[in-house]
Amino acid sequence: MPKILIDMNFSFAEENYIKTIYHLSQAGEVGVSTNAIADQLHTKPASVTDMIRKLANKEVVDYQKYQGVNISEQGKKVALEVIRKHRLWEVFLVEKLKFNWDEVHEIAEQLEHIRSSILTERLDEFLGYPKADPHGDPIPDKEGKFETGPTVALSEMSVDDIGLFVMVANDDPHLLQYLDKMKIKLGMKLKVIDKVVFDGSMQISFSNETPVFLSHQITQHLMIRKVA
Protein backbone atom coordinates (compact mmCIF):
# COMPACT_ATOMS: atom_id res chain seq x y z
CA MET A 1 0.00 0.00 0.00
CA PRO A 2 1.75 3.14 -1.22
CA LYS A 3 1.61 6.10 1.07
CA ILE A 4 -0.52 9.06 0.10
CA LEU A 5 1.89 11.65 -1.22
CA ILE A 6 -0.57 14.50 -1.57
CA ASP A 7 -0.45 15.68 2.02
CA MET A 8 2.93 14.20 2.90
CA ASN A 9 4.95 16.88 4.59
CA PHE A 10 8.69 16.89 4.81
CA SER A 11 10.90 18.80 7.20
CA PHE A 12 13.49 21.24 5.91
CA ALA A 13 16.18 18.68 6.69
CA GLU A 14 14.33 15.96 4.80
CA GLU A 15 13.75 18.22 1.82
CA ASN A 16 17.43 19.08 1.71
CA TYR A 17 18.42 15.43 1.72
CA ILE A 18 15.88 14.56 -0.97
CA LYS A 19 17.06 17.41 -3.16
CA THR A 20 20.71 16.47 -2.70
CA ILE A 21 20.09 12.81 -3.46
CA TYR A 22 18.17 13.83 -6.57
CA HIS A 23 21.02 16.08 -7.77
CA LEU A 24 23.66 13.42 -7.13
CA SER A 25 21.53 10.84 -8.96
CA GLN A 26 21.36 13.11 -12.00
CA ALA A 27 25.05 13.80 -11.89
CA GLY A 28 26.03 10.21 -12.43
CA GLU A 29 26.14 6.83 -10.83
CA VAL A 30 23.37 4.62 -9.49
CA GLY A 31 23.54 4.14 -5.78
CA VAL A 32 24.36 7.56 -4.38
CA SER A 33 26.99 7.13 -1.67
CA THR A 34 26.64 8.06 1.94
CA ASN A 35 29.85 10.06 1.83
CA ALA A 36 28.80 12.05 -1.24
CA ILE A 37 25.63 13.11 0.54
CA ALA A 38 27.51 13.97 3.72
CA ASP A 39 29.98 16.10 1.78
CA GLN A 40 27.27 17.97 -0.06
CA LEU A 41 25.25 18.69 3.06
CA HIS A 42 28.20 19.32 5.35
CA THR A 43 27.11 16.62 7.75
CA LYS A 44 28.71 13.38 8.86
CA PRO A 45 28.18 9.99 7.22
CA ALA A 46 26.57 8.64 10.38
CA SER A 47 23.90 11.29 10.20
CA VAL A 48 23.29 10.48 6.56
CA THR A 49 22.72 6.81 7.30
CA ASP A 50 20.11 7.72 9.89
CA MET A 51 18.29 10.08 7.59
CA ILE A 52 18.40 7.69 4.64
CA ARG A 53 16.64 5.10 6.79
CA LYS A 54 13.90 7.56 7.55
CA LEU A 55 13.52 8.54 3.90
CA ALA A 56 13.43 4.89 2.88
CA ASN A 57 10.57 4.33 5.33
CA LYS A 58 8.74 7.23 3.78
CA GLU A 59 9.44 5.63 0.39
CA VAL A 60 11.07 8.63 -1.20
CA VAL A 61 14.28 6.67 -1.67
CA ASP A 62 15.21 3.03 -2.25
CA TYR A 63 17.92 1.83 0.04
CA GLN A 64 19.82 -1.28 0.92
CA LYS A 65 22.62 -1.24 3.40
CA TYR A 66 26.02 -0.59 1.86
CA GLN A 67 24.47 -0.26 -1.61
CA GLY A 68 23.83 3.48 -1.65
CA VAL A 69 20.47 5.17 -2.20
CA ASN A 70 18.36 5.76 -5.25
CA ILE A 71 15.61 8.31 -5.45
CA SER A 72 12.11 6.90 -6.00
CA GLU A 73 9.46 8.32 -8.30
CA GLN A 74 7.80 9.92 -5.27
CA GLY A 75 11.14 11.32 -4.18
CA LYS A 76 11.75 12.76 -7.60
CA LYS A 77 8.46 14.66 -7.36
CA VAL A 78 9.37 16.11 -4.00
CA ALA A 79 12.85 17.08 -5.20
CA LEU A 80 11.53 18.76 -8.34
CA GLU A 81 9.00 20.75 -6.35
CA VAL A 82 11.74 22.07 -4.07
CA ILE A 83 14.03 22.79 -7.02
CA ARG A 84 11.17 24.58 -8.80
CA LYS A 85 10.65 26.83 -5.82
CA HIS A 86 14.39 27.47 -5.39
CA ARG A 87 14.80 28.59 -8.98
CA LEU A 88 11.62 30.66 -9.13
CA TRP A 89 12.70 32.56 -6.02
CA GLU A 90 16.13 33.13 -7.57
CA VAL A 91 14.43 34.67 -10.59
CA PHE A 92 12.32 36.84 -8.32
CA LEU A 93 15.35 38.07 -6.41
CA VAL A 94 17.28 38.98 -9.54
CA GLU A 95 14.47 40.22 -11.77
CA LYS A 96 12.34 42.02 -9.22
CA LEU A 97 14.57 42.85 -6.28
CA LYS A 98 17.69 43.61 -8.33
CA PHE A 99 19.98 41.17 -6.60
CA ASN A 100 23.12 40.11 -8.42
CA TRP A 101 23.29 36.47 -9.50
CA ASP A 102 25.94 35.65 -6.92
CA GLU A 103 23.76 36.80 -4.01
CA VAL A 104 20.64 34.72 -4.48
CA HIS A 105 21.49 31.09 -3.85
CA GLU A 106 21.77 31.35 -0.06
CA ILE A 107 18.45 33.14 0.26
CA ALA A 108 16.75 30.71 -2.13
CA GLU A 109 18.00 27.88 0.08
CA GLN A 110 15.63 29.26 2.70
CA LEU A 111 12.76 30.28 0.46
CA GLU A 112 12.61 26.89 -1.28
CA HIS A 113 11.09 25.42 1.88
CA ILE A 114 8.08 27.74 2.08
CA ARG A 115 5.00 25.55 1.88
CA SER A 116 2.16 26.88 -0.23
CA SER A 117 1.34 25.54 -3.65
CA ILE A 118 -0.79 28.60 -4.45
CA LEU A 119 2.19 30.81 -3.64
CA THR A 120 4.44 28.90 -6.01
CA GLU A 121 1.92 29.11 -8.84
CA ARG A 122 1.26 32.81 -8.27
CA LEU A 123 4.96 33.55 -8.14
CA ASP A 124 5.49 31.65 -11.39
CA GLU A 125 2.72 33.70 -13.01
CA PHE A 126 4.09 36.97 -11.59
CA LEU A 127 7.48 36.19 -13.09
CA GLY A 128 6.01 35.34 -16.48
CA TYR A 129 6.61 31.58 -16.34
CA PRO A 130 10.39 31.75 -16.71
CA LYS A 131 12.09 28.73 -18.24
CA ALA A 132 15.44 29.17 -16.53
CA ASP A 133 16.88 30.70 -13.37
CA PRO A 134 19.59 33.40 -13.27
CA HIS A 135 22.29 30.76 -13.62
CA GLY A 136 20.65 29.11 -16.62
CA ASP A 137 19.27 26.15 -14.68
CA PRO A 138 15.93 25.00 -16.09
CA ILE A 139 12.82 25.58 -13.97
CA PRO A 140 10.52 22.55 -13.70
CA ASP A 141 6.87 23.31 -14.35
CA LYS A 142 4.00 22.48 -11.99
CA GLU A 143 4.15 18.85 -13.12
CA GLY A 144 7.89 18.69 -12.59
CA LYS A 145 8.65 18.69 -16.31
CA PHE A 146 11.41 20.72 -17.89
CA GLU A 147 13.61 20.53 -20.93
CA THR A 148 17.30 21.04 -21.35
CA GLY A 149 18.92 20.99 -24.69
CA PRO A 150 22.12 18.94 -24.72
CA THR A 151 25.04 20.81 -23.19
CA VAL A 152 28.70 20.13 -22.59
CA ALA A 153 31.10 21.59 -20.09
CA LEU A 154 33.37 24.13 -21.76
CA SER A 155 36.28 22.04 -20.49
CA GLU A 156 35.18 19.21 -22.79
CA MET A 157 35.29 21.30 -25.94
CA SER A 158 38.08 21.34 -28.49
CA VAL A 159 39.99 24.09 -30.21
CA ASP A 160 37.90 25.94 -32.81
CA ASP A 161 34.63 24.62 -31.35
CA ILE A 162 31.88 27.18 -31.18
CA GLY A 163 28.99 27.40 -28.73
CA LEU A 164 26.59 29.36 -26.58
CA PHE A 165 27.22 29.86 -22.87
CA VAL A 166 23.86 28.83 -21.34
CA MET A 167 24.40 27.73 -17.74
CA VAL A 168 26.74 27.85 -14.74
CA ALA A 169 26.76 24.51 -12.98
CA ASN A 170 28.04 25.89 -9.68
CA ASP A 171 26.54 28.27 -7.11
CA ASP A 172 29.77 29.57 -5.57
CA PRO A 173 29.59 33.37 -5.41
CA HIS A 174 33.34 33.60 -6.06
CA LEU A 175 32.93 31.91 -9.42
CA LEU A 176 29.95 34.08 -10.34
CA GLN A 177 31.76 37.25 -9.28
CA TYR A 178 34.77 36.25 -11.32
CA LEU A 179 32.60 35.78 -14.39
CA ASP A 180 31.16 39.24 -13.77
CA LYS A 181 34.65 40.68 -13.58
CA MET A 182 35.56 39.01 -16.85
CA LYS A 183 32.31 40.31 -18.37
CA ILE A 184 31.22 36.79 -19.21
CA LYS A 185 27.43 36.55 -19.27
CA LEU A 186 24.85 33.89 -20.02
CA GLY A 187 23.84 33.79 -23.68
CA MET A 188 27.23 34.85 -25.04
CA LYS A 189 28.66 33.16 -28.10
CA LEU A 190 32.14 31.75 -27.67
CA LYS A 191 34.92 30.04 -29.54
CA VAL A 192 37.72 27.88 -28.18
CA ILE A 193 40.98 29.50 -29.27
CA ASP A 194 43.49 27.35 -27.45
CA LYS A 195 43.66 24.54 -24.94
CA VAL A 196 46.70 23.68 -22.82
CA VAL A 197 47.22 19.93 -22.49
CA PHE A 198 49.21 20.11 -19.28
CA ASP A 199 46.61 21.84 -17.02
CA GLY A 200 43.51 21.86 -19.20
CA SER A 201 43.32 25.65 -19.12
CA MET A 202 41.76 27.32 -22.13
CA GLN A 203 41.82 30.48 -24.13
CA ILE A 204 38.29 31.49 -25.05
CA SER A 205 36.97 34.27 -27.21
CA PHE A 206 33.55 35.47 -26.03
CA SER A 207 31.44 37.40 -28.49
CA ASN A 208 34.49 37.95 -30.69
CA GLU A 209 36.33 39.90 -28.02
CA THR A 210 39.97 39.51 -27.10
CA PRO A 211 40.38 35.96 -25.78
CA VAL A 212 40.47 35.33 -22.05
CA PHE A 213 42.29 32.59 -20.19
CA LEU A 214 40.22 30.30 -18.01
CA SER A 215 41.50 27.50 -15.78
CA HIS A 216 40.05 24.01 -15.85
CA GLN A 217 38.44 24.65 -12.43
CA ILE A 218 36.42 27.36 -14.11
CA THR A 219 35.66 25.83 -17.51
CA GLN A 220 34.33 22.61 -16.01
CA HIS A 221 31.40 24.59 -14.57
CA LEU A 222 30.51 26.56 -17.67
CA MET A 223 27.87 24.68 -19.65
CA ILE A 224 27.78 25.24 -23.38
CA ARG A 225 25.20 24.53 -26.02
CA LYS A 226 27.06 23.60 -29.12
CA VAL A 227 26.15 25.33 -32.34
CA ALA A 228 27.09 23.88 -35.71
Added chain:
Amino acid sequence: MPKILIDMNFSFAEENYIKTIYHLSQAGEVGVSTNAIADQLHTKPASVTDMIRKLANKEVVDYQKYQGVNISEQGKKVALEVIRKHRLWEVFLVEKLKFNWDEVHEIAEQLEHIRSSILTERLDEFLGYPKADPHGDPIPDKEGKFETGPTVALSEMSVDDIGLFVMVANDDPHLLQYLDKMKIKLGMKLKVIDKVVFDGSMQISFSNETPVFLSHQITQHLMIRKVA
Protein backbone atom coordinates in the same frame (compact mmCIF):
# COMPACT_ATOMS: atom_id res chain seq x y z
CA MET B 1 28.18 41.96 30.06
CA PRO B 2 25.32 42.23 27.59
CA LYS B 3 25.37 39.75 24.74
CA ILE B 4 26.14 40.97 21.27
CA LEU B 5 22.81 41.18 19.48
CA ILE B 6 24.13 41.81 16.00
CA ASP B 7 24.82 38.19 15.10
CA MET B 8 22.41 36.62 17.57
CA ASN B 9 20.35 34.08 15.74
CA PHE B 10 17.02 32.78 16.90
CA SER B 11 15.23 29.63 15.86
CA PHE B 12 11.78 29.78 14.32
CA ALA B 13 10.31 28.61 17.61
CA GLU B 14 12.20 31.28 19.55
CA GLU B 15 11.13 33.99 17.12
CA ASN B 16 7.52 32.92 17.45
CA TYR B 17 7.70 33.11 21.23
CA ILE B 18 9.40 36.50 21.17
CA LYS B 19 6.82 37.87 18.75
CA THR B 20 3.94 36.51 20.81
CA ILE B 21 5.31 37.89 24.06
CA TYR B 22 5.77 41.26 22.39
CA HIS B 23 2.18 41.28 21.10
CA LEU B 24 0.77 40.25 24.47
CA SER B 25 2.86 42.94 26.20
CA GLN B 26 1.42 45.58 23.90
CA ALA B 27 -2.10 44.32 24.39
CA GLY B 28 -2.10 45.00 28.09
CA GLU B 29 -0.71 43.96 31.40
CA VAL B 30 2.84 43.75 32.66
CA GLY B 31 3.98 40.23 33.29
CA VAL B 32 2.68 38.22 30.35
CA SER B 33 1.28 34.96 31.68
CA THR B 34 2.45 31.49 30.80
CA ASN B 35 -1.06 30.43 29.90
CA ALA B 36 -1.65 33.38 27.59
CA ILE B 37 1.47 32.46 25.64
CA ALA B 38 0.52 28.79 25.54
CA ASP B 39 -2.95 29.65 24.21
CA GLN B 40 -1.59 31.93 21.52
CA LEU B 41 1.00 29.44 20.32
CA HIS B 42 -1.15 26.35 20.74
CA THR B 43 1.36 24.75 23.04
CA LYS B 44 1.20 23.65 26.66
CA PRO B 45 2.14 25.81 29.65
CA ALA B 46 4.98 23.45 30.56
CA SER B 47 6.57 24.03 27.18
CA VAL B 48 6.23 27.76 27.62
CA THR B 49 8.02 27.71 30.96
CA ASP B 50 10.95 25.87 29.36
CA MET B 51 11.19 28.28 26.48
CA ILE B 52 10.86 31.36 28.67
CA ARG B 53 13.87 30.14 30.65
CA LYS B 54 15.88 29.90 27.50
CA LEU B 55 14.79 33.34 26.31
CA ALA B 56 15.62 34.83 29.71
CA ASN B 57 19.14 33.40 29.44
CA LYS B 58 19.47 35.01 26.05
CA GLU B 59 18.24 38.24 27.67
CA VAL B 60 15.40 38.89 25.27
CA VAL B 61 12.90 38.66 28.14
CA ASP B 62 12.95 39.42 31.86
CA TYR B 63 11.56 36.62 33.92
CA GLN B 64 10.99 35.66 37.50
CA LYS B 65 9.22 32.47 38.44
CA TYR B 66 5.48 32.87 38.83
CA GLN B 67 5.70 36.57 37.90
CA GLY B 68 5.19 36.30 34.15
CA VAL B 69 7.58 37.57 31.48
CA ASN B 70 8.36 41.00 30.15
CA ILE B 71 10.05 41.65 26.85
CA SER B 72 13.45 43.37 27.09
CA GLU B 73 14.72 46.13 24.83
CA GLN B 74 16.69 43.52 22.90
CA GLY B 75 13.63 41.35 22.65
CA LYS B 76 11.58 44.22 21.34
CA LYS B 77 14.09 44.69 18.54
CA VAL B 78 13.90 41.06 17.55
CA ALA B 79 10.09 41.07 17.69
CA LEU B 80 9.81 44.20 15.57
CA GLU B 81 12.16 42.79 12.97
CA VAL B 82 10.00 39.66 12.65
CA ILE B 83 6.80 41.73 12.58
CA ARG B 84 8.30 43.99 9.93
CA LYS B 85 9.04 41.02 7.72
CA HIS B 86 5.63 39.47 8.31
CA ARG B 87 3.81 42.61 7.26
CA LEU B 88 6.04 43.40 4.30
CA TRP B 89 5.48 39.90 2.94
CA GLU B 90 1.73 40.31 3.41
CA VAL B 91 1.87 43.47 1.34
CA PHE B 92 3.87 41.64 -1.31
CA LEU B 93 1.37 38.80 -1.47
CA VAL B 94 -1.63 41.11 -1.81
CA GLU B 95 -0.14 43.87 -3.96
CA LYS B 96 2.07 41.85 -6.26
CA LEU B 97 0.73 38.30 -6.23
CA LYS B 98 -2.95 39.25 -6.05
CA PHE B 99 -3.79 37.26 -2.95
CA ASN B 100 -6.88 38.21 -1.03
CA TRP B 101 -6.32 39.66 2.45
CA ASP B 102 -7.67 36.55 4.14
CA GLU B 103 -5.12 34.26 2.45
CA VAL B 104 -1.84 35.87 3.42
CA HIS B 105 -1.37 35.49 7.17
CA GLU B 106 -0.51 31.79 7.12
CA ILE B 107 2.08 32.21 4.39
CA ALA B 108 3.57 35.27 6.08
CA GLU B 109 3.95 33.18 9.23
CA GLN B 110 6.50 31.19 7.26
CA LEU B 111 8.12 34.02 5.31
CA GLU B 112 8.70 36.14 8.43
CA HIS B 113 11.49 33.77 9.46
CA ILE B 114 13.59 34.15 6.31
CA ARG B 115 16.94 35.51 7.42
CA SER B 116 18.46 38.18 5.20
CA SER B 117 18.52 41.81 6.09
CA ILE B 118 19.32 42.79 2.51
CA LEU B 119 16.24 40.90 1.37
CA THR B 120 14.01 42.74 3.80
CA GLU B 121 15.34 46.13 2.72
CA ARG B 122 15.06 45.31 -0.98
CA LEU B 123 11.54 44.02 -0.51
CA ASP B 124 10.58 47.19 1.35
CA GLU B 125 11.98 49.26 -1.49
CA PHE B 126 10.25 47.11 -4.14
CA LEU B 127 6.93 47.65 -2.39
CA GLY B 128 7.46 51.41 -2.14
CA TYR B 129 8.04 51.58 1.61
CA PRO B 130 4.46 50.81 2.64
CA LYS B 131 3.32 52.16 5.99
CA ALA B 132 0.69 49.52 6.68
CA ASP B 133 -0.06 45.92 5.77
CA PRO B 134 -3.26 44.70 4.08
CA HIS B 135 -5.05 44.58 7.44
CA GLY B 136 -4.03 48.10 8.37
CA ASP B 137 -1.30 47.06 10.81
CA PRO B 138 1.60 49.50 10.80
CA ILE B 139 4.91 48.31 9.35
CA PRO B 140 7.95 49.10 11.49
CA ASP B 141 10.85 50.67 9.60
CA LYS B 142 14.42 49.35 9.56
CA GLU B 143 14.96 50.86 13.01
CA GLY B 144 11.78 49.31 14.36
CA LYS B 145 9.95 52.62 14.48
CA PHE B 146 6.37 53.07 13.38
CA GLU B 147 3.50 55.35 14.16
CA THR B 148 -0.12 54.62 14.78
CA GLY B 149 -2.63 57.33 15.26
CA PRO B 150 -4.90 56.69 18.23
CA THR B 151 -7.61 54.16 17.42
CA VAL B 152 -10.54 52.62 19.26
CA ALA B 153 -12.35 49.39 18.70
CA LEU B 154 -15.66 49.99 16.98
CA SER B 155 -17.30 48.22 19.92
CA GLU B 156 -16.17 51.08 22.18
CA MET B 157 -17.86 53.79 20.15
CA SER B 158 -21.19 55.41 20.91
CA VAL B 159 -24.27 56.15 18.89
CA ASP B 160 -23.71 58.99 16.39
CA ASP B 161 -19.91 58.68 16.64
CA ILE B 162 -18.14 58.98 13.33
CA GLY B 163 -14.82 57.47 12.28
CA LEU B 164 -12.57 55.87 9.72
CA PHE B 165 -12.12 52.09 9.56
CA VAL B 166 -8.32 51.72 9.53
CA MET B 167 -7.36 48.29 10.84
CA VAL B 168 -8.57 44.75 11.55
CA ALA B 169 -7.07 43.49 14.78
CA ASN B 170 -7.58 39.81 13.98
CA ASP B 171 -6.13 37.50 11.34
CA ASP B 172 -8.94 34.95 11.18
CA PRO B 173 -9.84 34.37 7.52
CA HIS B 174 -13.49 33.88 8.46
CA LEU B 175 -13.69 37.41 9.83
CA LEU B 176 -11.92 38.85 6.81
CA GLN B 177 -14.12 36.93 4.41
CA TYR B 178 -17.21 38.14 6.25
CA LEU B 179 -16.08 41.74 5.92
CA ASP B 180 -15.57 41.12 2.19
CA LYS B 181 -19.10 39.76 1.95
CA MET B 182 -20.46 42.82 3.72
CA LYS B 183 -18.37 45.01 1.42
CA ILE B 184 -16.63 46.59 4.39
CA LYS B 185 -13.16 47.76 3.41
CA LEU B 186 -10.27 49.56 5.07
CA GLY B 187 -10.49 53.32 4.75
CA MET B 188 -14.26 53.53 4.77
CA LYS B 189 -16.03 56.23 6.74
CA LEU B 190 -18.61 55.01 9.18
CA LYS B 191 -21.21 56.21 11.64
CA VAL B 192 -22.67 54.39 14.61
CA ILE B 193 -26.45 54.30 14.08
CA ASP B 194 -27.51 52.11 16.98
CA LYS B 195 -26.06 50.04 19.76
CA VAL B 196 -27.90 47.27 21.62
CA VAL B 197 -27.18 47.27 25.33
CA PHE B 198 -28.01 43.62 25.89
CA ASP B 199 -25.48 41.99 23.49
CA GLY B 200 -23.38 44.94 22.43
CA SER B 201 -24.27 44.45 18.77
CA MET B 202 -24.30 47.56 16.61
CA GLN B 203 -25.90 49.05 13.58
CA ILE B 204 -23.30 50.81 11.48
CA SER B 205 -23.56 52.86 8.36
CA PHE B 206 -20.47 52.57 6.16
CA SER B 207 -19.91 55.28 3.59
CA ASN B 208 -23.50 56.44 3.96
CA GLU B 209 -24.90 53.12 2.78
CA THR B 210 -27.76 51.23 4.32
CA PRO B 211 -26.70 50.34 7.85
CA VAL B 212 -25.44 46.84 8.59
CA PHE B 213 -25.72 44.88 11.84
CA LEU B 214 -22.50 43.69 13.42
CA SER B 215 -22.12 41.56 16.54
CA HIS B 216 -19.82 42.48 19.39
CA GLN B 217 -17.51 39.60 18.38
CA ILE B 218 -16.99 41.45 15.11
CA THR B 219 -16.92 45.09 16.22
CA GLN B 220 -14.31 44.46 18.88
CA HIS B 221 -11.79 43.67 16.14
CA LEU B 222 -12.52 46.63 13.88
CA MET B 223 -10.23 49.51 14.77
CA ILE B 224 -11.43 53.00 14.11
CA ARG B 225 -9.72 56.32 13.87
CA LYS B 226 -12.11 58.86 15.24
CA VAL B 227 -12.80 61.96 13.23
CA ALA B 228 -14.26 65.07 14.78
Added chain:
DNA sequence: TAAGTAATTTAGATAAATCTAAAAATATTT
Protein backbone atom coordinates in the same frame (compact mmCIF):
# COMPACT_ATOMS: atom_id res chain seq x y z
C1' DT C 1 -8.08 32.96 57.22
C1' DA C 2 -8.55 28.40 55.63
C1' DA C 3 -10.15 25.85 51.73
C1' DG C 4 -10.53 25.21 47.28
C1' DT C 5 -9.31 26.49 42.60
C1' DA C 6 -6.33 28.03 39.06
C1' DA C 7 -1.81 28.96 37.27
C1' DT C 8 2.80 27.72 37.03
C1' DT C 9 6.71 24.98 37.48
C1' DT C 10 9.22 20.55 37.88
C1' DA C 11 10.15 15.78 36.68
C1' DG C 12 10.52 12.62 33.45
C1' DA C 13 9.63 11.17 28.40
C1' DT C 14 9.72 11.47 23.48
C1' DA C 15 10.96 12.63 18.61
C1' DA C 16 14.04 14.90 15.36
C1' DA C 17 18.49 15.83 13.83
C1' DT C 18 22.82 15.86 14.74
C1' DC C 19 27.54 14.23 16.58
C1' DT C 20 31.90 11.01 17.97
C1' DA C 21 33.96 6.70 18.39
C1' DA C 22 33.95 2.01 17.40
C1' DA C 23 32.57 -2.00 14.70
C1' DA C 24 31.50 -4.12 10.39
C1' DA C 25 31.42 -4.43 5.46
C1' DT C 26 33.37 -3.44 1.10
C1' DA C 27 37.11 -2.08 -2.07
C1' DT C 28 41.82 -1.74 -3.32
C1' DT C 29 46.46 -3.02 -3.49
C1' DT C 30 50.24 -5.61 -3.07
Added chain:
DNA sequence: AAATATTTTTAGATTTATCTAAATTACTTA
Protein backbone atom coordinates in the same frame (compact mmCIF):
# COMPACT_ATOMS: atom_id res chain seq x y z
C1' DA D 1 44.18 -14.16 -1.70
C1' DA D 2 45.82 -11.52 2.13
C1' DA D 3 46.60 -7.27 3.95
C1' DT D 4 45.38 -2.68 4.01
C1' DA D 5 42.51 1.18 3.28
C1' DT D 6 38.07 3.17 2.68
C1' DT D 7 33.27 3.38 3.32
C1' DT D 8 29.34 2.54 5.84
C1' DT D 9 26.82 1.34 9.74
C1' DT D 10 25.97 0.88 14.73
C1' DA D 11 26.13 2.35 19.51
C1' DG D 12 25.65 5.74 22.51
C1' DA D 13 25.26 10.96 23.41
C1' DT D 14 23.58 15.64 22.87
C1' DT D 15 20.47 19.56 21.78
C1' DT D 16 16.01 21.49 20.77
C1' DA D 17 11.27 21.58 21.24
C1' DT D 18 7.69 19.40 22.65
C1' DC D 19 4.47 16.56 25.78
C1' DT D 20 1.94 14.42 30.28
C1' DA D 21 1.52 13.97 35.02
C1' DA D 22 2.62 15.50 39.42
C1' DA D 23 4.13 19.02 42.61
C1' DT D 24 4.20 23.67 43.99
C1' DT D 25 2.78 28.45 44.32
C1' DA D 26 -0.59 32.00 43.93
C1' DC D 27 -5.23 33.60 43.82
C1' DT D 28 -10.25 33.49 45.30
C1' DT D 29 -13.89 32.73 47.93
C1' DA D 30 -16.57 31.14 51.51
